[in-house]
Amino acid sequence: MSTEIEGTSATASTPHKFTAPSRIFHWLTAILIFAALFIGFTMVNWLAGYAALRVIHMSIGALILLVVILRIVNRARHHPPAWPPTIGRLEGKAVIWSERALYALLLAQPLVGWAMVSASGTPVRVFGVLRLPPIAPSNIDVFSVLREAHSILAYLLVAVVAAHVSAVLAHSIVLSDGMLRRMTFHIGRRERSKI
Amino acid sequence: MCASAALPRFAKSLRPGGERQHHSSILSKIELRKHLAAVRLRTDRLVLFAPVGHALARRGRAPLAVLAGQELVLRERGSITREVLEQAMAAADIQPGAIVEVQTREGVREAVAVHVADDHRRPAAEAQRPDGRWMELGGSGIFRPEVTAPFGLKAPVLAWGLGLAFGFPGGAQWRTAMLNLPVFPDNSAQGFYDRLLASKPSPDTGKPDPKVMAAFLAEHPETAKAMKIIGQSPPSPGFADSTFRSLNTFYFVSESGTRTPVRWSLMPVTPPAPRNSSGPNALFDALVRQIRSGPLQWTLMLTVGAPSDPLDDATVPWPADRRAIDAGTLILTSIETEHPGNARDINFDPLVLPPGIERSDDPLLSPRSAVYAASYRVRAREPKSPPAVNVDEVAM
Numbered sequence: 054m055s056t057e058i059e060g061t062s063a064t065a066s067t068p069h070k071f072t073a074p075s076r077i078f079h080w081l082t083a084i085l086i087f088a089a090l091f092i093g094f095t096m097v098n099w100l101a102g103y104a105a106l107r108v109i110h111m112s113i114g115a116l117i118l119l120v121v122i123l124r125i126v127n128r129a130r131h132h133p134p135a136w137p138p139t140i141g142r143l144e145g146k147a148v149i150w151s152e153r154a155l156y157a158l159l160l161a162q163p164l165v166g167w168a169m170v171s172a173s174g175t176p177v178r179v180f181g182v183l184r185l186p187p188i189a190p191s192n193i194d195v196f197s198v199l200r201e202a203h204s205i206l207a208y209l210l211v212a213v214v215a216a217h218v219s220a221v222l223a224h225s226i227v228l229s230d231g232m233l234r235r236m237t238f239h240i241g242r243r244e245r246s247k248i
Numbered sequence: 249m250c251a252s253a254a255l256p257r258f259a260k261s262l263r264p265g266g267e268r269q270h271h272s273s274i275l276s277k278i279e280l281r282k283h284l285a286a287v288r289l290r291t292d293r294l295v296l297f298a299p300v301g302h303a304l305a306r307r308g309r310a311p312l313a314v315l316a317g318q319e320l321v322l323r324e325r326g327s328i329t330r331e332v333l334e335q336a337m338a339a340a341d342i343q344p345g346a347i348v349e350v351q352t353r354e355g356v357r358e359a360v361a362v363h364v365a366d367d368h369r370r371p372a373a374e375a376q377r378p379d380g381r382w383m384e385l386g387g388s389g390i391f392r393p394e395v396t397a398p399f400g401l402k403a404p405v406l407a408w409g410l411g412l413a414f415g416f417p418g419g420a421q422w423r424t425a426m427l428n429l430p431v432f433p434d435n436s437a438q439g440f441y442d443r444l445l446a447s448k449p450s451p452d453t454g455k456p457d458p459k460v461m462a463a464f465l466a467e468h469p470e471t472a473k474a475m476k477i478i479g480q481s482p483p484s485p486g487f488a489d490s491t492f493r494s495l496n497t498f499y500f501v502s503e504s505g506t507r508t509p510v511r512w513s514l515m516p517v518t519p520p521a522p523r524n525s526s527g528p529n530a531l532f533d534a535l536v537r538q539i540r541s542g543p544l545q546w547t548l549m550l551t552v553g554a555p556s557d558p559l560d561d562a563t564v565p566w567p568a569d570r571r572a573i574d575a576g577t578l579i580l581t582s583i584e585t586e587h588p589g590n591a592r593d594i595n596f597d598p599l600v601l602p603p604g605i606e607r608s609d610d611p612l613l614s615p616r617s618a619v620y621a622a623s624y625r626v627r628a629r630e631p632k633s634p635p636a637v638n639v640d641e642v643a644m
Contacts, residue, residue: 097618097621097622099618100437100619101615102614103614103618104599104607104614174593174594175421175595175597176421176600184418184419191593192589193588193593193627194628196628197625197628197629200628200629201629
């Protein structure tokens with residue numbers, strides 16, 4: 054895994070970028086989480102689509118769990134680049150805690166989903182073929198707690214992701230500090246010359 | 249005061265070597281993971297009504313305990329409302345005062361309205377629908393006479409179900425919720441929904457509006473046809489001698505990937521049992537006694553669809569001459585009262601299928617799975633009502 058930090062050769066006004074693997078993990082997680090949330094909210098409101106979407110939702114959940122675990126390992130091995138100077142002391146604390154909350158939610162939500170299906174006594178099958186072992190006792194009361202928790206965590210995820218996206222957009226658009234570019238890939242080289 | 253009763257539609261369960269039960273309001277048990285359970289259709293509030301001026305009349309809600317020592321106007325024995333109330337009171341160790349029995353719901357209300365006996369002291373209990381109308385707690389199924397009569401059906405139509413969960417080595421499961429009907433009345437979720445709306449009792453008569461029902465039937469000829477078929481095959485006298493059917497079509501898939509459309513059914517081997525009682529629990533009591541005297545058996549028949557047979561329409565029966573394969577015998581050897589961990593806690597989702605069985609394009613399957621999941625979630629979080637049938641209380 055590459056450890057060099059891209060962007061180190063850029064001018065001082067260009068923020069440092071995350072490592073390429075970190076950026077890949079970030080966008081992969083973003084796509085999977087948006088898909089899982091969207092499908093999850095859709096399937097419980099769409100009778101005809103429920104059965105097919107449930108299979109996809111559970112498979113994406115399993116994928117998220119795998120990606121997030123790898124991502125946490127990656128995060129421990131690669132310290133992210135320094136923040137832009139536009140982040141003050143108080144906001145810095147918010148950034149730290151929202152990052153922790155995101156990681157915790159990303160890890161907890163698929164685990165709760167997996168445990169919830171386990172507690173209902175239903176076999177947990179993902180990608181159509183792979184059967185996962187139960188990770189919770191088959192018990193309706195345990196199921197109930199986990200089922201409600203799965204919904205609550207989903208709404209929390211929406212809230213934290215919305216805050217995360219809003220903060221980055223506010224920085225990038227209002228403060229023009231290039232916050233978003235720390236996480237982007239540049240196809241051409243011109244992007245870097247953005248003022 | 250709140251009480252709840254399960255009014256299962258597809259219900260109960262059993263499993264080879266396990267146990268089972270049936271029909272409205274529950275029963276059963278089964279060892280852990282072998283299964284039997286009721287699907288809760290709806291929960292009604294039990295409502296107390298009292299003459300204006302009665303001490304309880306001004307309260308919006310009251311705990312069950314207010315009934316301790318109260319004189320009550322109740323329906324005759326056999327009324328499900330009464331049964332639910334008495335069970336709830338017994339469970340809470342609350343003794344009512346004297347009970348005045350009045351036949352019919354209207355009679356009960358009349359009795360309270362005119363202070364039947366001698367004073368204003370007698371409230372009565374009835375169930376109230378969530379929309380605020382009075383309605384009896386039990387027997388509110390979609391096959392009540394006032395619902396089936398508009399279809400021109402004379403024979404009583406009773407629907408009861410059997411839920412089974414088979415476990416396979418490696419953890420795979422096959423769950424199935426079957427009904428004792430030849431076909432299902434609807435072939436789409438929309439049709440089912442429309443039928444429920446059309447069956448809604450009118451506030452004036454307490455019965456479905458014939459005009460609304462006629463309009464529904466005009467829009468859903470498939471239901472009219474299915475109801476005719478259902479009316480021509482009255483239910484067997486007991487649970488154990490009932491034929492249970494998958495109703496929906498599934499694919500059985502061979503190792504080489506060939507998909508064969510199949511509907512399955514359980515044909516009773518056990519002869520009908522004598523019914524020793526005629527009370528509301530007669531079917532349950534007969535079942536309990538029957539299983540004590542010997543195992544109950546059904547033959548699992550797999551009916552193979554021909555290319556011309558509808559795979560996506562549960563209202564249409566397949567011709568009787570289709571190839572049917574005897575796939576084995578289901579033997580039920582014991583029965584248990586429902587309790588935590590047995591069939592009570594299982595969601596008989598028809599899409600919990602083992603490798604080798606797949607869902608068809610029948611548009612009822614996904615909605616069934618979705619609705620059962622939503623129902624299971626609600627059921628899991630509400631307080632559990634006491635079992636409606638206690639196996640140990642059934643006399644030999």
